Amino acid sequence: DIQMTQSPSSLSASVGDRVSITCRANQDITNYLAWFQQKPGHAPKSLIYHASTLQSGVPSKFSGSGSGTEFTLTISSLQPEDFATYYCQQYYSYPFTFGPGTKVDL
Amino acid sequence: EVQLLESGGGLVQPGGSLRVSCAASGFTFSNYGMHWVRQVPGKGLEWVSGISGSGDPTYYADSVKGRFIISRDNSKNTMYLQMNSLRAEDTALYYCARRGFFEYWGQGTLVTVSS
Numbered sequence: 001d002i003q004m005t006q007s008p009s010s011l012s013a014s015v016g017d018r019v020s021i022t023c024r025a026n027q028d029i030t031n032y033l034a035w036f037q038q039k040p041g042h043a044p045k046s047l048i049y050h051a052s053t054l055q056s057g058v059p060s061k062f063s064g065s066g067s068g069t070e071f072t073l074t075i076s077s078l079q080p081e082d083f084a085t086y087y088c089q090q091y092y093s094y095p096f097t098f099g100p101g102t103k104v105d106l
Numbered sequence: 107e108v109q110l111l112e113s114g115g116g117l118v119q120p121g122g123s124l125r126v127s128c129a130a131s132g133f134t135f136s137n138y139g140m141h142w143v144r145q146v147p148g149k150g151l152e153w154v155s156g157i158s159g160s161g162d163p164t165y166y167a168d169s170v171k172g173r174f175i176i177s178r179d180n181s182k183n184t185m186y187l188q189m190n191s192l193r194a195e196d197t198a199l200y201y202c203a204r205r206g207f208f209e210y211w212g213q214g215t216l217v218t219v220s221s
Contacts, residue, residue, distance in 0.1 A: 034207040036151075043214055044151065049207035087151055091206035094165045096141075096153040
């Protein structure tokens with residue numbers, strides 16, 4: 001199985017900050033990488049797929065980069081609604097696997 | 107508008123069975139692979155099972171292989187997860203999602219396995 005790790009596991013930030021979250025796979029997954037945002041009591045929401053393609057309706061302050069084994073989610077200017085937990089996920093091969101999540105709080 | 111609506115969750119005893127459903131609307135259901143993802147409240151996400159648009163092939167996480175069966179009825183725009191030999195560790199919120207990169211999610215249905 002492909003193992004996914006994320007760093008940091010949590011981070012504290014302020015409104016307006018630029019934040020980056022790193023996701024690593026333990027083997028090459030080319031660009032089969034997705035990012036999700038989850039707020040308490042809600043289902044996850046798709047942000048990015050194919051490592052860098054923004055999901056329809058997602059604001060451009062979110063961006064994704066990377067390929068192979070290392071990927072980054074960047075939020076260019078953090079807003080109050082962005083405080084949440086973020087997960088990465090590989091869909092290169094079954095079983096699909098998620099990273100453990102990164103909690104972004106104030 | 108794409109909508110996914112899970113149902114069928116509830117309380118079941120260890121060793122028991124339960125079937126959860128995912129009703130889809132707003133898209134041509136048979137054109138898309140579908141998946142089940144679960145989450146223990148307060149914990150991370152775990153992919154459980156997936157099924158192609160035609161219904162074959164199907165895929166399972168090792169943790170549920172041999173106990174869970176995924177299926178779909180394209181005439182009813184509905185996907186199912188038959189869960190047998192349930193264990194306490196299967197307690198979770200079960201989400202359905204579209205495609206391998208989970209572009210759309212339902213709101214989830216809670217399955218609690220407890221005596």
